[in-house]
Amino acid sequence: MWNFIRPRAGTLRVWQALVLVVIFVFWWAMTTPGLIPPLMFENDRQAAFFFGEPIKIFARIWDWFVADRDIYGHLWVTLLETVLAFLLGTVAGLVIGMWLALSPIAAAIFDPYIKAMNSMPRVILAPIFAVWFGLGIASKVALGFTLVFFIVFFNVYQGVKEVSPTVLANARMLGAGRNQLLRHVYLPSATSWVFSSLHTSVGLAFVGAVVGEYLGSSRGVGYLILQAEGMFDINTVMAGILVLTAFALVLDWVVGRAESHLMRWQPRAGETEKL
């Protein structure tokens, strides 16, 4: 019997699920009022107040997705903010990264400012963006943009700097003009670096969206959490966190698929498809 279920490659998923089940059972046992005598708290309702109750949390999620169907609008807003922040940040990072990498004088001039802006804790900009762009999606996109931009910018800068001189000379010998070099050599090389940072930049766009919502908004999953917190409704806060986590995982999976499609020209370790 043990041989059949012991941890190995085949039963990996089962064991992973088991860990999750154990965590939730533990959580449930510790927080259900009256199940075990209170260890840390004065009365048996306090654990539930601070940590929420898994069953009620799942009920909440069920209401959101199935019974009331009122979370889709919020999810959509959060997704839209993430995607917009990612796209705008990527395009701006690409354009400015390529520009600075190809004109060393401009790079030298802007270098201290870029370093300063990158080391600034940019979450602190969220309140200012809320004043500038209002409580709608624009202020969240702006926050996500500042997070994504620098990741992409530095990767593009690096990507352009590290174009193989031989590949470059070869393209020039094949008759590529300046614009063709940009399009056929610098851009593919830079985008390969962008894609390699795709997970990080999509993740940061998501962080920007949620943090922005949390600091002031009228829609989005961050807003749901903020509201519930104001009413000490820990179950809804926890439900919001779980939904965000699941959402982030889905996003990461989609990015992974996109990446493996776009990067198929890059060699992977252990790939032996030579003929």
Place this chain on the structure above:
Amino acid sequence: MNAPALSLTGITCTFVSRDDRGQRYTAVRDVTLDVAPGEFVSVVGPTGCGKSTLLNVAAGLLEPSAGTIHVFGEPLAGINGRAGYMFQSEALMPWRTARGNVMAGLEFHGLDPQVAGARADEWLKRVGLGGFGDRYPHQLSGGMRKRTSLAQTLVLDPDIILMDEPFSALDIQTRQLMENEVLDLWAAKRKAVLFITHDLDEAIAMSDRVVVLSAGPASHPIGEFVIDLPRPRDVAEVRITPRFIELHRAIWDVMREEVLKGYAQQKLAA
């Protein structure tokens, strides 16, 4: 009409260290070299003697400190548009398939992608990569990548072909196959070829003329030999003919001292 395809006159290249303006290195000094249309000229010399520098000058990638370059009688300015360059190291664009790489030059010249694709397929077939067009460079073996490079260079039908130790990274069998292939393609089109190598056998087997460079720094030609072996040649078979051995001995006599000098310098530097 009788202007040489490529004519280097009094070429000197001095590199200045970027960190220390006082440190300079003269790679080649006062090199004069002509390549007639349809002629296959090899340049041999010890390692680090500035052979590649010379080729970069001929390609227009590097401006010499002194001297002039003429291409079919015209002074060269900028990139040498009539030359194709086959590099020593990997020069294929890794984000393009073999076919995409062969097409690249045609695309850069504004050819319709469909016509360019058809011509690329034709050349891939000619270098024996008919079924490998959709592969990326990392999925090809070293020899196949070199063939792709060859197709990429020759699909543009350049009047001058510059080759920088193109086969030095290949094993001896693949190398001989490639050498024969290049000779066949050259015999069919009769382009001017400037071929850089450190391998004297390769130089003699393929060329009409072999130029020997001295050891660096400030290398310059120290000998020139006309290779009068009959064509067509097979690079493997020609190596055992008496005339080949005679030529090899004559050239090696000139080269040996330089090779030892170059080796001693490298040891000193290390």
